[in-house]
Amino acid sequence: MVQKIALFNHKGGVSKTTTTFNLGWMLASKGKRVILVDGDPQCNLTGMALGEQTEDDEARIQKIYNTTSNIKTGLAPAFESQPRAIEAVDCIPIQGQDGLFLLPGHVGFAEYEVELGIAQTLKTLSSSLQALRNLPGAIYDLLEKTALKLNADYILIDMSPSLSSINQNLLMISDFFLVPTTADFFSVMAIDSLTKVLPRWHAWAKSANSLQILKDANYPFPEVDVRFLGTIVQNYRIIGGKETAAFQTWIAKIEQSVSENLVPTLTRSNMMLPSQAYRDQGLQSSLSLAKISNFNSLIALSQNHRTPVCALTPQQLGQKGIILEANQQKQEEFRKIFSDLADKIITLTSRSVAYAVSA
Numbered sequence: 001m002v003q004k005i006a007l008f009n010h011k012g013g014v015s016k017t018t019t020t021f022n023l024g025w026m027l028a029s030k031g032k033r034v035i036l037v038d039g040d041p042q043c044n045l046t047g048m049a050l051g052e053q054t055e056d057d058e059a060r061i062q063k064i065y066n067t068t069s070n071i072k073t074g075l076a077p078a079f080e081s082q083p084r085a086i087e088a089v090d091c092i093p094i095q096g097q098d099g100l101f102l103l104p105g106h107v108g109f110a111e112y113e114v115e116l117g118i119a120q121t122l123k124t125l126s127s128s129l130q131a132l133r134n135l136p137g138a139i140y141d142l143l144e145k146t147a148l149k150l151n152a153d154y155i156l157i158d159m160s161p162s163l164s165s166i167n168q169n170l171l172m173i174s175d176f177f178l179v180p181t182t183a184d185f186f187s188v189m190a191i192d193s194l195t196k197v198l199p200r201w202h203a204w205a206k207s208a209n210s211l212q213i214l215k216d217a218n219y220p221f222p223e224v225d226v227r228f229l230g231t232i233v234q235n236y237r238i239i240g241g242k243e244t245a246a247f248q249t250w251i252a253k254i255e256q257s258v259s260e261n262l263v264p265t266l267t268r269s270n271m272m273l274p275s276q277a278y279r280d281q282g283l284q285s286s287l288s289l290a291k292i293s294n295f296n297s298l299i300a301l302s303q304n305h306r307t308p309v310c311a312l313t314p315q316q317l318g319q320k321g322i323i324l325e326a327n328q329q330k331q332e333e334f335r336k337i338f339s340d341l342a343d344k345i346i347t348l349t350s351r352s353v354a355y356a357v358s359a
């Protein structure tokens with residue numbers, strides 16, 4: 001059975017897309033079958049994963065925006081009332097890593113936002129609005145069918161930086177979620193607003209699952225059971241192997257806000273795993289799963305070669321001598337961090353932990 005993991009923070013630029021790509025690649029390199037879902041109309045993940053080395057930027061952009069099978073075409077039967085059922089998306093195998101696939105995004109996915117928003121607020125439907133009942137369960141149906149077709153172990157969902165109806169839906173149909181952050185005041189603010197928003201979304205999803213109109217839909221809204229895995233802090237500067245004092249302060253404040261506000265709130269909404277599961281992974285109450293410092297020049301090479309930082313080859317690094325060695329050493333440090341993160345996620349999302357939840 002596939003495990004759907006959403007990477008969510010409504011704050012922008014906190015490395016959701018970069019983490020989805022790097023983590024997905026790492027999970028696949030450990031033998032898992034992984035689908036990366038681009039749920040953001042910006043299509044950054046699609047851009048990161050697609051394209052040939054030889055293409056110019058314009059050709060690459062056209063390729064990103066013109067995939068024939070993507071999240072929008074996949075949902076069109078429900079959102080455009082087409083007389084056909086939702087079918088699995090033809091995902092694109094990501095070059096360089098077996099078992100890793102992309103469910104491409106589409107810039108027009110945002111056009112479905114308004115209708116989904118209306119559908120998610122209605123409790124009863126007049127006959128003229130019957131088609132709306134098929135919308136809240138449509139994304140779930142599409143992802144499950146696509147996972148089944150590819151026999152996927154994991155779906156990682158990259159989300160847009162917003163509190164949109166699409167994000168509400170994507171998060172509530174997931175099994176787990178991660179909150180990427182950056183070491184700054186805005187991330188502290190974001191944790192604070194997530195603490196307010198997530199219980200509301202959860203309560204909506206619970207009621208959506210019990211609404212008769214959504215039970216009768218072509219794509220019924222599923223039972224909600226989404227659990228918080230933890231946070232990742234990314235892209236801070238280090239000096240002498242340690243984060244600088246300014247970043248340290250913000251990291252501490254984020255951790256405090258997660259442990260004192262977010263976790264107690266999510267516990268009340270039944271969105272946490274048993275606390276022992278986190279402790280078994282060596283996690284403190286702040287649930288900080290990984291700290292990933294600034295990739296420096298490796299990030300530019302990673303985007304250039306559509307390859308995660310950890311998987312760049314010496315040819316792709318393109319340097320010689322001590323510069324190459326220094327970069328390879330950095331790469332090895334990041335590889336270890338992502339490998340540990342992937343191992344923690346594999347364990348936290350495993351069946352034994354899931355059984356402990358339901359027991």
Ligand SMILES: Nc1ncnc2c1ncn2[C@@H]1O[C@H](COP(=O)(O)OP(=O)(O)OP(=O)(O)O)[C@@H](O)[C@H]1O
Binds near residue numbers: 040294299
């Ligand atoms: N560890 C890192 N070191 C250096 N640069 C990074 C790191 N992580 C991410 N970046 C860069 O920071 C920027 C934002 O990252 P990314 O696009 O992954 O964030 P995001 O949360 O997906 O943004 P959005 O909210 O717009 O979707 C990008 O330019 C990315 O290359």
Ligand SMILES: [Mg+2]
Binds near residue numbers: 016044
């Ligand atoms: Mg992004």
